[in-house]
Amino acid sequence: MRNYKRKTERGTTSKEVYESAGAEVLQNKMSIRSASEMFNLCPMSLSRYVRKNKNNESCLLGYVKPRLIFSQETEHELASYLLKRSEIYFGLLPIEVRKLAYQCAVKLNLKNIPPSWLKNNTNSALTIYNHYTWEFMVLLKTTLIEHRQPGCIILEKQEARKQSIRTRRKRKSAVLTDTPEKDSLKKSMKKNWPRPKNV
Incomplete structure (x- = not known):
């Protein structure tokens, strides 16, 4: 799973809350279940914390990554x-x-x-x-850097500079100015243009 989002708040309780709950259990002889209800803790986590405190072991709270290589x-x-x-x-x-x-x-x-x-x-x-x-x-x-490999920047495809063959052929034979030659050329093209056959 790429970006895991937590669904519970378990394991995020501060150490001070565990210390005060452990003091209630060890010094005031309160039961673990009632102390966990009083401080809104998981009873098993509290019993583990109390047991480690009795044995003078180092107690890490919350979820710890044991095989973490870099801090x-x-x-x-x-x-x-x-x-x-x-x-x-x-x-x-x-x-x-x-x-x-x-x-x-x-x-x-x-x-x-x-x-x-x-x-x-x-x-x-x-x-x-x-x-x-x-x-x-x-x-x-x-979240400091955007990962990218070195390489060329791909741009959008540009349109072709050359005009299509059809328009280029028309432009070669066209007379661009208004002259009598242009009018005569248009009339001759209309005469020679094949008409559709009636069906």
Whole structure:
């Protein structure tokens, strides 16, 4: 799905609400179900949050992308660089952008680099599932740049400069001024013109 639109508000609750609900459960011994109704939370999410707080584990709220390679800041930096390149000239080709993304990932020592990137020295593995490439998705997310490949600008088809053969033939034999020769030519053409046969 290209541009997914959320249908629910689930997973968008702030951390402060979870902290206050967790404090009610842990300190005031309120039940998880009543605390979730009081703070308008999902009971399972609240119980998960309370359990992780008891075990002193790091608790991430909402939906998290676990296999994300670049952070949002790095993606924005990469997109602004591509925007600058496109203003100077045409920008980078899709293959060059993929190579640049691989080089950035290696230079920054990122943990989630897929093995296919290391094998091909590009991020080509992400482009198989769709016609649109990875860099197009990055630029769509950052909404900074319009993706286009370098090439000729196609203009609308122009009309032919030459006149058609019929009009050109007529123009050659036509006398353009009002003279007695022109009138005599018209009369002779009418006489010689074949008349339709009566049926």
